[in-house]
Amino acid sequence: MDYPEIDRYASIDSPIHNFDPRAKIITFMVMIFSFVFLDSITKALVGLGIASLIYIIAKLPKAFVIHRLKVVFLFLFPLLIIMPLTVDGQAIAQYHSITITLEGFQYSSLVIIRALSAVTLALIMLGTTRFDITIKALYMLKVPGTLIQMLMFTYRYIFVIMDEFQRMWKAMESKGFKLKANRYGLSVLGNMIGMLIIKSYDRAQRVYQSMISKGYTGNPGTIVNFKLQAKDYAIALPMILIALFMHTYHLVL
Amino acid sequence: MKEAICVKGLTYSYPDGTPALGDINITINEGEKIVIIGPNGAGKTTFFLHLNGTLKSQDNRILIKGKDINGMSNSERIRKVGIVFQDPDDQLFMPTIFDDVAFGPINMGMPEEEVKERVKKALSKVGLEGFEERVPHNLSYGQKKRAALAAVLSMEPEILILDEPTANLDPKSRADFIKVINNLNKEGITTMIAMHDVNALPDLADRVYVLNKGIIAEGSPMEIFSDWDLLKDNNLEAPDIFKFFKVLGCFGYNCEDLPLSLDEAVEVLARTIEKENGHVHLHIHEHTHAEVKDVMHSYNHHTTWHE
Ligand SMILES: Nc1ncnc2c1ncn2[C@@H]1O[C@H](COP(=O)(O)OP(=O)(O)O)[C@@H](O)[C@H]1O
Numbered sequence A: 001m002d003y004p005e006i007d008r009y010a011s012i013d014s015p016i017h018n019f020d021p022r023a024k025i026i027t028f029m030v031m032i033f034s035f036v037f038l039d040s041i042t043k044a045l046v047g048l049g050i051a052s053l054i055y056i057i058a059k060l061p062k063a064f065v066i067h068r069l070k071v072v073f074l075f076l077f078p079l080l081i082i083m084p085l086t087v088d089g090q091a092i093a094q095y096h097s098i099t100i101t102l103e104g105f106q107y108s109s110l111v112i113i114r115a116l117s118a119v120t121l122a123l124i125m126l127g128t129t130r131f132d133i134t135i136k137a138l139y140m141l142k143v144p145g146t147l148i149q150m151l152m153f154t155y156r157y158i159f160v161i162m163d164e165f166q167r168m169w170k171a172m173e174s175k176g177f178k179l180k181a182n183r184y185g186l187s188v189l190g191n192m193i194g195m196l197i198i199k200s201y202d203r204a205q206r207v208y209q210s211m212i213s214k215g216y217t218g219n220p221g222t223i224v225n226f227k228l229q230a231k232d233y234a235i236a237l238p239m240i241l242i243a244l245f246m247h248t249y250h251l252v253l
Numbered sequence B: 001m002k003e004a005i006c007v008k009g010l011t012y013s014y015p016d017g018t019p020a021l022g023d024i025n026i027t028i029n030e031g032e033k034i035v036i037i038g039p040n041g042a043g044k045t046t047f048f049l050h051l052n053g054t055l056k057s058q059d060n061r062i063l064i065k066g067k068d069i070n071g072m073s074n075s076e077r078i079r080k081v082g083i084v085f086q087d088p089d090d091q092l093f094m095p096t097i098f099d100d101v102a103f104g105p106i107n108m109g110m111p112e113e114e115v116k117e118r119v120k121k122a123l124s125k126v127g128l129e130g131f132e133e134r135v136p137h138n139l140s141y142g143q144k145k146r147a148a149l150a151a152v153l154s155m156e157p158e159i160l161i162l163d164e165p166t167a168n169l170d171p172k173s174r175a176d177f178i179k180v181i182n183n184l185n186k187e188g189i190t191t192m193i194a195m196h197d198v199n200a201l202p203d204l205a206d207r208v209y210v211l212n213k214g215i216i217a218e219g220s221p222m223e224i225f226s227d228w229d230l231l232k233d234n235n236l237e238a239p240d241i242f243k244f245f246k247v248l249g250c251f252g253y254n255c256e257d258l259p260l261s262l263d264e265a266v267e268v269l270a271r272t273i274e275k276e277n278g279h280v281h282l283h284i285h286e287h288t289h290a291e292v293k294d295v296m297h298s299y300n301h302h303t304t305w306h307e
């Protein structure tokens, strides 16, 4: 079946792919933070440009990011309508008592541009590393063990649960069920989701038992070896500098 | 001979009140090859969960190599008894196969080099060399089953317990899996297996226990399968070959020990033919049909559902 694998293109060869996972996480986090605090549309657009450039360097297919950015855009699109109507400022159009303000338009554009560049960066970060490696990098960066294990199990069992849903769905369809947005359809769907939750609960218990059988004591037992090399610094340094420069250039120039 | 497992009067009910086990007494010697059969819900899985201390029994009723399981340290416990559960998706809970197979050894506190060594060895034992970096959801069911076994073998347990290892496997994977288990047993590991697949049972058992809440019977596969009433009362079956030779008996075929597997059947048949100077006589007399019907009936309690 078609899994929503975020790390489907993790085996491509590019400078970003070969970047040490820990350094990658830190560098990209710095950039993301830097870009979401940019305070003008011009700067935000430059940020988006930089993010796109890194995307090209990472050699990820276009569809990978566009598909996901579309979702983000749809999610944020309402801002573009609501904010010009609600934010006070210079009117660019008026209809009876409804005014559309320039500031509202600018704010909402700014929010959307910042979000798009942040998401693009996050997608590059996650898309160029196998997810299990991302988790291990987080582990090495001393992210709390509980969080690490939650990520691990989510990553592992999302596929199992999807398979389970698929099986139940096929069983339903083979008995002639077609989903319609009526009361019956929704109640059947609700039942299926309920079943899925119960199954997941049972599975969680069995997984826990098998972990105990292997001596689990609460630690995410795993071995990781990453080595920072010169090339990692060579990538991390300029990227972090750019991130800082975006906020401090007026002090320098 | 030394005792590997000794269970004395084990009784267990789940917290919700479901009685699962009643007064179980079992003694298994080192290196034995044991199969446990019993209908669904008989308590096989529950019993196994007790054997490595995942479910806690009351006061030292479970002794592993003479020592109370509840008194063992974490790493001693998993070094003694390894359990392979039925659903491999329950057991491959880490992001990669390497992480899964390394999980036990890491919890034993082994140094990194040794862990890697163990992972490599365990994967090669189940024929999954080079699968370290693979993620479980991209593996076939048979491969997942073998990976789950490797994840237990990496702890190098002295006693290996398998819960329905052959269920849902295709014939080739099933045969491979049985071979792996048998090799492990030959290396001296005590194996205990729960299974429904009676046709594969003779390959995996020197001794059979019938479990249904309590231990109903114990004996060689031959003794168990010859006891029609026992099988019937516990919804169990006999191997097809065994039944077939019972039927042959009605047609006048005469041999003392009935075969339980195809290999044995060939042997038995050859021996009987030699003894009878080169051929066997089969015939039909007036009682034959009644006898055949009788045999069929005694082993066909499974069809009652259709009636
Ligand atoms: N977690 C649980 N809570 C309550 N009852 C359970 C639980 N697990 C199993 N049981 C019950 O215990 C009995 C034995 O189950 P089990 O050990 O799984 O049998 P088997 O493995 O032989 O099929 C069954 O009646 C089952 O319904």
Ligand SMILES: [Mg+2]
Binding pocket: B044, B045, B046, B163
């Ligand atoms: Mg079971």
